[in-house]
Amino acid sequence: MVVTLDDTKRSAIATELADLKALQELLIATEQKLLPAVSSDSEISNRLNDFIKDDQQDLAVIQGVIDKFSGSVQPRDSIRQYVDQVHRLMDGTELTLYQKVSAHERIKHQAVMTGLIVHKAAQVVGEDVKEAIGPLNQVNFKNRAHQEQLKAVLEVLGTRELTGKDPDQSVWARAQDAVAALRGVFDGLTN
Template identity: 45%
Template sequence: MVVTLDNTKRNAIAIKLADMKLLQQLLIDNENLFLDECTDEAVADMIQAMLDDDHKNQGILDTMVIQYGIHKDAEQTVVEMVQKTRQLMQSEELSFFDKVFQHELLKHQQVMNGMTIHKAAQKVGVDVIAALSNLNTLNFENRAHQEQLKGIIEILGVRELTGQDVDQGIWARVQDAIAAISGVFGSAFTQTSENQDMSIQDFMRMDHNKINLLFTELLQSDDPEKIQEYFAQIDHDLSAHVGAEEEIVYPRVRHFYGEANTQKLSDEHTHWSLLFEELRSIDPNLPEFKERIKQIWDEIGNHFHQEETAMFTAIHNNMNSQETHELTKQFKTVKARIQQQMGGLETEVNTVNV
C-alpha cells in the first residue's frame, strides 16, 4: 500500500521562510538606496550598520533554509508586494522620510514572520526547532532596527515639517528601547559573522545533530503517521547530506585524511542506501521496523563520530579557516541543489507494502 506523506505544516513553514528571504533581499536593496540618498552623516552611519547586519542575516537565513531542507517559492501576494515596494522605493513618488517609514513597516513584517515561524516550529517537531534555532537572532536584529528606524523617522519627519533638528537625546532613547527588547530576544542573541563564515565542521555537525534528533523522535513515537513522517525526513536530510559530502568534502580531504579512511566512510554511505531501501518495504507498525531503525542509527552514529573526531581533526590540521569557510559555501550550494532536485516531502512515499 502506498501511503501519502502529509507534510502540510512543514511545507507551510518552508513557504514562510521563502517569504522572509524575499523580504530580506528587499531590505538590503532599500538600505543601499538609502545610503545613496541620505545626506546626514549620523543617519547614514546607522543605515550602513543595518545593512551590514542584514547581509549577515541573509547568510543566516540561507543556512536555515538549507538546514530545514525544504525549498519552496514565496507566496504570490508577497512577490507582488515586494515588486510594488521596490518600484516605489526607486521612484520619486515618495520622499526620503516616506521611504524610511515604509522600510520600518517591512522590518515589522519580517519580525512577525520570524516570530510566527518560531512558534509554528514548536508545534511541528524538535528537528524543525533545531534547524531554525537562529530565528531569534534575526528577530532581535529586526526589532533593534525598528527602534533605530523610529529614531531616524523622527529626525527626518521633524526636518521635513519644520526645517529644524530634533532634540539630540533621541539616540539615547533609541538605545534604551533596544536594551528593553533585549529582555525578550537577548538570551538567544548571538549575532556574529560566524553564521556567514561557518566552518565545514560546524555545518556538518549541525546536520548530524538534526538527523540524530529525528531518529530520537521516531523511536519515541507510537504514532504510525508520525513515524512515517520522521522516517521520510531522515531519508530526505541524510540523502542531501551524504550527496554533498561525496561531491564536495570527501574529494577535498582524501589526500590528507587517507584513501582507506575516506573510502570506508563512502562505503558506509552505500550500505545505508541499501538498508533504507529495505526499510521502505517494512510496515512501520511492526516491531521489526523500529528494531531496524535502531541498528541503522547505531551505524550512522558511529559514522558521525568518526567524522567529528578523526576527520574533523584532520581538516583542522590541514586546512586554514578561509579554506574551511570556502568548503562550507561549496557544501551548502551542492546540498541546496540536491534538496531542490529531490523536491519537498509532499510526494508519495512507499513506506508500507501490504
C-alpha cells in the same frame, strides 16, 4: 519523543521562510537605495550601513535555515508582487524620504513578525523543526533592534521634513515627550 510534521505543514513553514528571505533581500535593497539620500547625515548613514551589514549576514542565516529545513522553496506570489511594488516606490519620486524610510520600517516590522511566527510554529511542532530554525532567533533579535533604531531615524527625518530643523533631542525634550505620552494614557483611561 520527536514529533514530525506532515508534508503540508512543513511546506507551509518552508513557504513562510521563503517569504522571510524575500523580505530580507528587500530590506537590503531598500537600505542601499536610501543610503545616497541620507549621505549628508553621517549618523543616519552609518546606521544604514550597519543595517546593511547585519541584514546581509542575516540573509545568509535565513538561507542556511531554509537549506536545513526544506531545501528549495519559493515565496508566495503576493510577497513577490509586494517586493516589486516596493522597488517601484523606492525608485520613484512620489514618496518623500521620510515616507520611504517609514515604508522600510514597516518592511522591517513584517520581517520581524514573519520570523516570530516561524519561531512560534516551531515551538509547537517538534524538536526537529525547533532545531532547524534555531539560528533564526538571532535574525529576529537584530531585526527587532533595527526596527527600534528606525523609529529614531523617522523622528529626525519627519521633523526635518515638516520644519526644516532637527528635533529637540535634549533631556528636557525627552521628559516632555514622556509627560505627553503619560497624559495620553491617563486621558484614555478617563474617557
